[in-house]
Amino acid sequence: MSKSNTQQKKSLKPIEQCPDGHYYNTSRTGDVCAVCGKKLDPPALEESEDTDELIRLDKDVWVCGWLVCIKGINKGRAYIIKDGKNFIGSTSEMNIQIIGDAKIEKRNHAVIMYDSRQKQTMLLPTDSHGMVYWQEQAIFDPKILAPFDNIELGESVFKYAPFCSADFDWADQKDD
Numbered sequence: 001m002s003k004s005n006t007q008q009k010k011s012l013k014p015i016e017q018c019p020d021g022h023y024y025n026t027s028r029t030g031d032v033c034a035v036c037g038k039k040l041d042p043p044a045l046e047e048s049e050d051t052d053e054l055i056r057l058d059k060d061v062w063v064c065g066w067l068v069c070i071k072g073i074n075k076g077r078a079y080i081i082k083d084g085k086n087f088i089g090s091t092s093e094m095n096i097q098i099i100g101d102a103k104i105e106k107r108n109h110a111v112i113m114y115d116s117r118q119k120q121t122m123l124l125p126t127d128s129h130g131m132v133y134w135q136e137q138a139i140f141d142p143k144i145l146a147p148f149d150n151i152e153l154g155e156s157v158f159k160y161a162p163f164c165s166a167d168f169d170w171a172d173q174k175d176d
Contacts, residue, residue, distance in 0.1 A: 064170075065080075067160060083170070085111050086110050109128050122142045145162070
């Protein structure tokens with residue numbers, strides 16, 4: 001988990017009140033009110049001496065792409081895809097944690113994987129009960145993702161936005 005996510009989680013209290021006065025549990029819905037769907041203002045991040053921590057997840061994890069929510073309670077939010085397998089679910093132990101959509105499985109709803117050898121990103125279903133849709137079709141086998149493909153999980157729709165591909169990969173970059 002990135003430092004900014006850790007700082008944000010630490011600063012959210014277990015029970016918050018939204019601007020409309022509803023009380024809800026942030027451990028289940030993050031900064032989104034479970035009653036009306038409004039987002040809390042993000043808490044201020046603490047100053048850090050090492051600004052690189054805000055840019056990269058850590059020194060061995062590099063951004064390979066993003067899932068961007070275009071429909072659902074997290075509309076407008078982006079989730080980082082890193083090299084290798086990224087397990088998607090609603091618990092904090094998932095690589096990609098999607099909070100607020102009650103129809104997304106807690107663990108392993110789906111997997112999105114960037115393969116640096118093949119320089120491609122794939123969407124894989126898992127053995128969870130949740131369905132995974134790619135371009136509006138249920139998937140049962142891995143699918144290679146193209147830029148801006150739609151992915152549906154629960155009641156949310158995401159667009160895939162690549163960063164790494166055949167044109168650019170972190171492994172091809174020389175260290176300075």
